[in-house]
Amino acid sequence: MFYREAGDFKTTYSADNQTFPIKIDRVGYYVALVVAFLIIPFMINDYWANAILMPFLIYSIAAIGLNILVGYCGQVSLGTGGFMAVGAYACYKLMTSFPEVNIFFHVLLSGGVTAFVCILFGLPSLRIKGFYLAVATLAAQFFLVWLFNRVPWFYNYSASGQINAPERTVFGVPVTGPNTEAWATYLFCLVFLVICAVIARNLTRGMAGRKWMAIRDMDIAAEIIGVNPLKAKLTAFGVSGFFIGISGALFFALYLGAVEVGEAFGITKSFLVLFMIIIGGLGSIFGSFAGAAFLVLLPVVLKVVGVDMLGWPTDIVAHLQLVIVGGLIVLFLILEPHGLAQLWRVAKQKLRLWPFPH
Amino acid sequence: MKTKFATMAVAAVMAAAPAMADLVFPSLSYRTGPYAAGGIPFADGYADYFTLLNERDGGIGGVPTRLLECETGYNTEKGVECYESTKGEGALVYQPLSTGITYQLIPKTTADGIPMHTMGYGRTSAANGKVFSHTFNYPGTYWNGASGAINYLLDENGGDLNGHKIALVYHNSAYGKEPIRTLEELQKKHGFELSLLPVDHPGQEQKSQWLQIRREKPDTVLMWGWGVMNQVAIQEAANIRFPMENFIGIWWSGAEHDVLSAGAKANGYKALTFHNVGRDFPIFEDIQKHVVDTGKAAGAGDQVGNVLYNRGMYAAMLAAEAAKTAQEIHGTADITPAMMRDGMEALSITEDKMAGLGMPNFGPSFDVSCENHGGPGLVGVTQWDADSQTWSLISDFAETDMEVIGALIAEDSNAYASENNIEMSCN
Numbered sequence: 001m002f003y004r005e006a007g008d009f010k011t012t013y014s015a016d017n018q019t020f021p022i023k024i025d026r027v028g029y030y031v032a033l034v035v036a037f038l039i040i041p042f043m044i045n046d047y048w049a050n051a052i053l054m055p056f057l058i059y060s061i062a063a064i065g066l067n068i069l070v071g072y073c074g075q076v077s078l079g080t081g082g083f084m085a086v087g088a089y090a091c092y093k094l095m096t097s098f099p100e101v102n103i104f105f106h107v108l109l110s111g112g113v114t115a116f117v118c119i120l121f122g123l124p125s126l127r128i129k130g131f132y133l134a135v136a137t138l139a140a141q142f143f144l145v146w147l148f149n150r151v152p153w154f155y156n157y158s159a160s161g162q163i164n165a166p167e168r169t170v171f172g173v174p175v176t177g178p179n180t181e182a183w184a185t186y187l188f189c190l191v192f193l194v195i196c197a198v199i200a201r202n203l204t205r206g207m208a209g210r211k212w213m214a215i216r217d218m219d220i221a222a223e224i225i226g227v228n229p230l231k232a233k234l235t236a237f238g239v240s241g242f243f244i245g246i247s248g249a250l251f252f253a254l255y256l257g258a259v260e261v262g263e264a265f266g267i268t269k270s271f272l273v274l275f276m277i278i279i280g281g282l283g284s285i286f287g288s289f290a291g292a293a294f295l296v297l298l299p300v301v302l303k304v305v306g307v308d309m310l311g312w313p314t315d316i317v318a319h320l321q322l323v324i325v326g327g328l329i330v331l332f333l334i335l336e337p338h339g340l341a342q343l344w345r346v347a348k349q350k351l352r353l354w355p356f357p358h
Numbered sequence: 359m360k361t362k363f364a365t366m367a368v369a370a371v372m373a374a375a376p377a378m379a380d381l382v383f384p385s386l387s388y389r390t391g392p393y394a395a396g397g398i399p400f401a402d403g404y405a406d407y408f409t410l411l412n413e414r415d416g417g418i419g420g421v422p423t424r425l426l427e428c429e430t431g432y433n434t435e436k437g438v439e440c441y442e443s444t445k446g447e448g449a450l451v452y453q454p455l456s457t458g459i460t461y462q463l464i465p466k467t468t469a470d471g472i473p474m475h476t477m478g479y480g481r482t483s484a485a486n487g488k489v490f491s492h493t494f495n496y497p498g499t500y501w502n503g504a505s506g507a508i509n510y511l512l513d514e515n516g517g518d519l520n521g522h523k524i525a526l527v528y529h530n531s532a533y534g535k536e537p538i539r540t541l542e543e544l545q546k547k548h549g550f551e552l553s554l555l556p557v558d559h560p561g562q563e564q565k566s567q568w569l570q571i572r573r574e575k576p577d578t579v580l581m582w583g584w585g586v587m588n589q590v591a592i593q594e595a596a597n598i599r600f601p602m603e604n605f606i607g608i609w610w611s612g613a614e615h616d617v618l619s620a621g622a623k624a625n626g627y628k629a630l631t632f633h634n635v636g637r638d639f640p641i642f643e644d645i646q647k648h649v650v651d652t653g654k655a656a657g658a659g660d661q662v663g664n665v666l667y668n669r670g671m672y673a674a675m676l677a678a679e680a681a682k683t684a685q686e687i688h689g690t691a692d693i694t695p696a697m698m699r700d701g702m703e704a705l706s707i708t709e710d711k712m713a714g715l716g717m718p719n720f721g722p723s724f725d726v727s728c729e730n731h732g733g734p735g736l737v738g739v740t741q742w743d744a745d746s747q748t749w750s751l752i753s754d755f756a757e758t759d760m761e762v763i764g765a766l767i768a769e770d771s772n773a774y775a776s777e778n779n780i781e782m783s784c785n
Contacts, residue, residue, distance in 0.1 A: 047446065051439040149530055149556075159539045159770060160481070160532035162461050166777055177778070178465030256434060258461040260532050262559050263434060300439070307428075314429035315389030315398075315657075322390075 002351040019201055036190055041183040049182035054255045056296045057189040058247050063276045063288035064200045065243025070274070071282035072204055073236035074216030075125050079118075079137035081269035082144030083241055085261050086114045087248025089154050092163040095176075095253065096156060103168040103175060107192065107249045114245025115238045117144075122237030126230055129219075141270055148261040162260050165253040176253045185254045192250060196243050201285050203239060212236050213283070279332055281341025290340035298325060380424040381417065381681060381693065383408060383674075384444040386454045389657070391431040392560035393585035395615045396666055398657055400455055401427070403670025405656035406649050410641075411678060413648040418681045419691045432585075434458045441466065450698040451475050451677050457533035460493075465778070468492045473699040475680075477673050478503075478609055478632055482536055483770035485732025487703070488782040490771065494702050496676070496733030497724050498632040500582075501766060503608050504537035505758035506630055506737025507580055508544050510606070522550040525576040527567055527583065527591055530556035534582045537608075541580075543762050561587025568594040581607040588616035596623035603628065606739070612749065613665040617742045625744035628752075630737050633672045633721040635749045637663035641671075641716030665740075665749055672721060680705045703728055722755050728784040732767070735760065 008023045010016040020026040044053065062080060069077050090110035095103065121140040125133050148154050155163050167177030174180050175188045203209050211232040214222035223229055252259045259265075272295065280291020299321055306317035336342055350357075387401030388394055408423045417423050426447060428440035437459035441452065452467060452474040454460055460480035467474045468491060475494045476484065482501045484493040512519060526541060528534030538554065545552045553574060555567040561583060568591075571579060579600065583591055588611045595605050603626040607616075612629020642663060649655050650662060661667040684693045684701025693701070705726045712720050722736040736755035743750065775782065 047442040050442045055435070149558075159535065160457075160461070161535045162458075162532045164461070164465075164777075167779075178469035256438065256462060257465060258434075258458075260434070260458050260461075262531060263458055266559070303429075313389075313657075314387065314427050315394075318390040318429045318431060 002354070003348050004352055019198075019205070033194070037187070041187055044182045044186055046182050049186050050255070052296065052300060053186055054189055056293055057186070057193045058250045058255055059273065059276060059292040059296055060289050061193055061196050061250070062244050062247035062273045063280065063292045064196055064285060065240045065247065066273050067277045067280075067282065067284070067288045068200060068204070068212070068243070069236050069240035071277055071284065071287070072209060072216060073212035073233065073240075075122070075233060075236060076130065076134040077137040077240070078134050078267070078270045078274070079121060079140035079144070080244055080273040081265040081267060082141040083114050083118055083244045084248030084251060084269060085144055085148055085265035086117045086241075087111065087245030088252035088259055088265065089148050089163065089261075090114065090245065091249035091253050092156075092165070093154065095166060095168060099166070099168075102170060103253065104170060104188075106168075107246055107253070110249040111242040111245040114248065115241040118237045118241025118244070119234050122234055122241075125233050125237070138267075138270075141267055145261050145265060162258055163252065164258045168253075176257070178257070180254075189250055189254060192246055196246065197285060197289075200239075200243065204285065208232075208235060208239075216283075275329060277339075279329060279339055281339030284339070284341035286344060287339050287341030290344070294340065295325075298328070379692075380422045382424050382426060382444075382448045382450055383677060384426040384428060384440070384447075384449045384452060386428050386430050386437060386440050386444075386452065386456075386459065388430050388432045388455070390429065391433070393432040395589075396585055396610065396613065397432065397455065399613065399615075399661040399664045399666035400670035400673075402655070402657040402659070402661045403667035403672075404453070404674045405670075406645055406662070406667075407671045407674035407678070409649050409654050409656070410645055413652065413654065414644060418678055419685045421691045423678075430454070430456065430459060432456050432458075434462055438462060445470060445472060448695070450681065450693065450695055451702070453477065453673055453677070455479065457481075457536070458531065461532060464490065464493050470695075471699070472695040473702050475673065475677065475702065477669075477676070479533065482732075483767045483774065485730065486767050486771035487728050487731040488771075488784045489775045489780055490731060491783050492699060494726065494731045496705075496726050496731060497707075497722055498735045498737060499732050499763075500536040500608070501540040501763045502632075502732075502735030502737055502758045503630050504540040504580075505544060505763055506735075506739075506756065507606050507608075508541070508548065508550075509737075509756060509758060510739050510753065511550075511578055512548070519548040519550040522578070523553070523574065523576040524550050525553045525555055525571055525574065525579045527555045527557060527564075527571075527579060527581045529561060529583055529587055530558045533584065533610075537580075537582055540763060540766060543766065544759065547759075547762065557583070557587055557591075560585060562590055564590050564594050568598055568600075571595075571600065572598045577604060579605045581605070581611050583607065583611045588613075589619045592617055592620045592624050592627060595627075596620045602626035603741075606630065609669075612740060612742075614747070614749070615664075617744070618747070622744045624742055627742045629740050629742075629749070631665075631740050631751070632737060632755070633669060634719060635665050635668060635740055635751060639717050639720060644716060668720075672717075675715060675717065675720075676705070676707070679707065679711070702726060703731075735763070 003022055003024055020029055066080050069075050087110045090113040091106055094106040124136045155161050165176040167174050173184045175184050211227045214227050215232045276291035276295050279294055281287025302321045306312045307314055385404050388397035405425050408425050412422050426444050430437045430440055457479050460476045473492045478498055480495055482499040484490040484495050485499055541552055557564050581591055605627055607629040609631050617624040617627055650659055680702040683704050684697045685691055687700055688697045703726055708723050722734055724733045735758050737758055738751055738755045739753040740749045741752045
């Protein structure tokens with residue numbers, strides 16, 4: 001009954017090629033955009049912005065980036081934390097060196113810098129695969145964190161080695177620094193997320209995405225049918241790095257405001273983003289959103305239920321949280337290895353037939 | 359979606375019903391993770407003191423206190439979430455017990471008008487109240503600690519440290535890097551040699567650092583460690599047979615759990631402190647009677663009298679005294695965060711006051727002023743006795759080199775002020 005093409009006539013090629021060919025999907029997409037842009041900014045408060053929505057938006061960008069690399073191109077990466085750090089430190093250096101330039105361009109440029117670094121560390125992928133590549137990107141993770149801790153130029157020689165985001169404005173409204181309004185930072189991140197998601201969606205539907213998937217499914221066969229593995233793999237690293245860099249820059253400048261590289265961008269961050277795309281669904285843009293939402297919301301929900309509603313001691317709730325998150329990950333991998341995105345696909349299939357399954 | 363609505367409903371209820379009837383003290387504690395060993399006793403001490411006030415005196419100035427505990431795991435992201443979720447409840451003062459979270463909260467608390475007290479940690483230059491209006495770090499800072507350690511060494515070595523070799527083993531983070539600049543300045547002044555040995559989070563792997571110490575044979579090792587790093591360092595020092603009496607830790611590296619695992623070999627290890635240690639204070643009888651015996655002790659209730667428990671209790675005492683001062687200044691028992699800030703700025707701790715609270719000679723006497731949020735910076739030295747398993751104070755609370763530290767504080771805080779366009783207050 002739902003999600004049917006019936007009655008939705010396409011009369012042009014562009015209509016046939018659109019992102020959401022099914023009407024109900026399209027309507028849902030526009031409704032989500034309207035809610036996100038026109039309703040939430042008027043209802044948001046500091047707690048919702050800083051505890052739930054901002055991390056969700058920023059991790060979604062990171063998850064989309066990693067999903068392009070791991071889910072679409074099949075190149076396992078454990079360097080996400082390090083690449084986010086590149087984005088954050090690039091943003092910091094740009095913000096402090098060129099204070100007159102708008103922060104919007106700084107964030108885009110930090111994505112560019114990260115894309116470059118990511119391509120550099122992607123070079124070994126031309127020779128090694130699978131676990132060995134994972135180890136190579138793990139080296140990137142440790143090297144980058146060490147670098148930002150070791151070379152004082154990156155943190156402008158501050159005594160503590162911390163980087164702090166100075167105040168920057170967009171159209172006169174502060175988006176970084178302490179005097180920000182919740183709606184401003186939220187909208188700034190949302191704009192980036194929407195741009196990134198649209199780019200990622202269209203890249204993966206087009207030639208570039210098909211090349212990546214060909215490499216992922218079988219690289220030798222892909223090479224035989226004319227896919228250049230050098231170009232395909234390096235573009236995947238580059239695009240992925242661009243998104244991860246943007247998320248790192250936003251994570252530092254808008255969300256945390258002050259960052260210490262070892263603590264904020266350590267190996268745990270790499271694993272967290274990897275878990276997001278595994279739980280959400282490899283090779284799916286929707287999955288990146290679902291995974292990020294799941295791993296951002298779950299701890300908050302558990303805390304609200306455990307501490308605020310049931311009044312349990314905080315340490316017991318914190319330990320329970322580890323147990324529950326770990327248990328759910330295992331459960332998910334057993335029951336639905338393709339993640340939340342696959343659950344959604346199955347639900348859609350069922351909805352098409354409902355209420356007459358035969 | 360259901361859970362989403364449930365959390366939304368809970369958040370709405372929390373936002374709609376700010377309990378104005380009591381004084382709210384949030385405790386951003388960490389009872390999990392690699393730093394829990396230090397976080398638990400501090401959080402217990404902090405909670406127990408407020409419980410004691412409620413049970414014995416009916417709160418502060420007749421208004422009961424309410425402790426909001428939020429688990430951060432020493433993680434800055436969770437720290438932000440805890441801050442945002444508690445600030446709406448009328449939180450009077452934040453004490454995050456983490457230098458990383460402190461750096462994050464300094465601009466946020468200033469913008470929200472809530473004071474923050476970072477007792478013996480955080481950003482040292484926040485001692486300059488002209489720049490950091492809402493951040494306090496009395497009674498002492500890391501730079502006092504660094505200078506205090508050097509002064510102690512000067513005393514031990516007859517006032518001359520020329521050619522003396524000092525190695526600093528530090529947690530490779532904002533926290534551990536704090537003393538470096540002060541030590542470098544003092545190095546110029548006193549002519550000792552300084553070598554820096556960073557240890558990465560969480561600090562379980564220190565073989566190479568201690569190998570280097572074994573090779574370089576420094577006369578003294580200073581340590582800025584926290585959490586599991588302390589135990590490992592003391593064990594490694596024992597393994598290379600480094601003389602423990604020449605090994606001095608900062609106040610965050612000198613609690614029972616840090617030295618117990620190395621057993622008898624840790625005997626003689628020293629640590630700095632800015633408050634007294636041990637259980638020989640009348641207040642512990644009250645805590646035993648009103649808190650422990652009534653089953654209201656925080657956590658497992660087994661930390662009473664430990665070094666970090668005392669520190670948590672001391673932090674709570676200073677917060678409660680500041681709240682009392684605020685009540686007197688503003689003539690109302692139901693104070694706001696802005697009033698609390700005034701109270702902290704006018705706080706005066708005297709020996710009589712501490713004796714009256716059952717904590718005679720527990721810490722230094724000091725007055726906070728608008729310009730000086732850092733207190734007098736008096737530093738004492740404690741030593742571990744492995745036989746009796748006790749820490750004891752082996753020196754007086756001594757002055758530190760405020761000439762050097764004051765200049766550094768002015769330099770760093772002015773740089774912060776110009777970076778963030780802050781106008782100097784206190785005029």
